[in-house]
Amino acid sequence: MSVNLLNYDADGLAELMIQYGEKPFRAKQLMKWIHQRGEADFAQMTDIAKTFREKLVAGAQVAAPAMLAEQIATDGTTKWLLDVNVGNGIETVFIPEDDRGTLCISSQVGCALDCGFCSTAKQGFNRNLSVGEIIGQLWWAENRLTAEQARIGDVPLEPGGRIVTNVVMMGMGEPLANFENVVAALRLMLDDNAYGLSRRRVTLSTSGIVPAMDRLRDACPVSLAVSLHAPNDAIRDEIVPINKKYPLKELLAACNRYLEKAPRDFITFEYVMLAGVNDQPEHARQLAVLVRDVPCKINLIPWNPFPGADYNRSGRDAILAFRDILNEAGYVATVRKTRGDDIDAACGQLAGQVKDKTRRAARHAMETKPIIFRP
Numbered sequence: 423m424s425v426n427l428l429n430y431d432a433d434g435l436a437e438l439m440i441q442y443g444e445k446p447f448r449a450k451q452l453m454k455w456i457h458q459r460g461e462a463d464f465a466q467m468t469d470i471a472k473t474f475r476e477k478l479v480a481g482a483q484v485a486a487p488a489m490l491a492e493q494i495a496t497d498g499t500t501k502w503l504l505d506v507n508v509g510n511g512i513e514t515v516f517i518p519e520d521d522r523g524t525l526c527i528s529s530q531v532g533c534a535l536d537c538g539f540c541s542t543a544k545q546g547f548n549r550n551l552s553v554g555e556i557i558g559q560l561w562w563a564e565n566r567l568t569a570e571q572a573r574i575g576d577v578p579l580e581p582g583g584r585i586v587t588n589v590v591m592m593g594m595g596e597p598l599a600n601f602e603n604v605v606a607a608l609r610l611m612l613d614d615n616a617y618g619l620s621r622r623r624v625t626l627s628t629s630g631i632v633p634a635m636d637r638l639r640d641a642c643p644v645s646l647a648v649s650l651h652a653p654n655d656a657i658r659d660e661i662v663p664i665n666k667k668y669p670l671k672e673l674l675a676a677c678n679r680y681l682e683k684a685p686r687d688f689i690t691f692e693y694v695m696l697a698g699v700n701d702q703p704e705h706a707r708q709l710a711v712l713v714r715d716v717p718c719k720i721n722l723i724p725w726n727p728f729p730g731a732d733y734n735r736s737g738r739d740a741i742l743a744f745r746d747i748l749n750e751a752g753y754v755a756t757v758r759k760t761r762g763d764d765i766d767a768a769c770g771q772l773a774g775q776v777k778d779k780t781r782r783a784a785r786h787a788m789e790t791k792p793i794i795f796r797p
Contacts, residue, residue, distance in 0.1 A: 428554035486558030530595025598634035621685035653708035
């Protein structure tokens with residue numbers, strides 16, 4: 423059976439070389455061809471011995487998820503639906519800016535955490551993505567974008583330059599619920615023989631699985647964003663159910679522990695703005711008190727609607743008033759610019775195609791959740 427070389431980080435690939443009867447340095451050669459040059463054809467790997475290339479042709483492949491659909495928003499944001507087999511599709515989003523290119527990567531088919539304001543959660547959950555399916559999104563995007571750049575005759579990249587300069591693990595799924603595979607993919611993103619991204623340019627977003635945050639700090643600390651979304655446990659219990667297992671006190675303590683090894687000296691707290699739920703001035707004042715002992719920046723996210731949702735987006739005046747209260751309290755609080763919402767590629771809108779094993783999507787279709795308010 424053919425092995426997918428995208429499933430291996432540096433250590434795994436070195437072990438595989440031993441199985442092939444090859445020297446460990448072959449792993450570095452392969453990584454450079456596959457990840458730096460985006461090559462999938464072993465015949466093109468000209469500095470590798472022909473006999474070894476023949477072994478690779480016989481028993482290995484470089485297989486990223488295939489594209490099912492592509493949408494390009496008016497602001498240039500591109501969303502791809504990628505095939506991960508058996509009727510499942512994941513969504514990957516590229517956000518171009520003047521000084522960077524950010525790729526939003528998925529880690530699971532669906533999500534098991536059931537946050538009511540998130541379109542991915544509404545789809546239910548099927549499975550974790552493999553290492554190859556996670557890093558394959560980056561491999562595929564680089565190849566796709568490079569080919570498109572060549573097609574339109576854009577200025578060639580400098581040697582070693584990349585179109586994707588930043589990666590955010592903020593797509594479908596909870597990354598820390600797929601810990602081993604996500605960490606292996608992160609290591610490839612950081613490896614100088616692969617993508618060579620700095621830890622500051624790779625951000626993982628979590629809803630707050632506290633033990634896994636501690637593991638990530640020790641295994642592969644990258645920039646961390648925490649989906650906070652509430653100023654107290656009462657609200658967070660309802661809109662981010664994982665809070666019932668790891669309440670705010672435990673979550674914030676884990677944030678401070680993470681900062682001991684983090685590449686940045688602050689945590690980014692993500693806070694989706696839901697009208698009448700968590701967007702009142704009193705909530706802003708509670709939030710200012712809640713996070714006062716955690717070095718942080720606060721990213722206010724206008725909620726992005728999707729079919730069947732039970733919430734409404736906070737008005738612009740409410741969002742700006744909320745931001746101003748936090749700024750006056752001494753925090754760096756900004757309002758995230760919505761990108762790609764006209765193709766449902768904005769934060770919280772990714773849905774993909776999920777063969778739901780949890781039956782959650784069917785249950786949600788039969789129930790109507792009231793919009794809550796907690797002072």
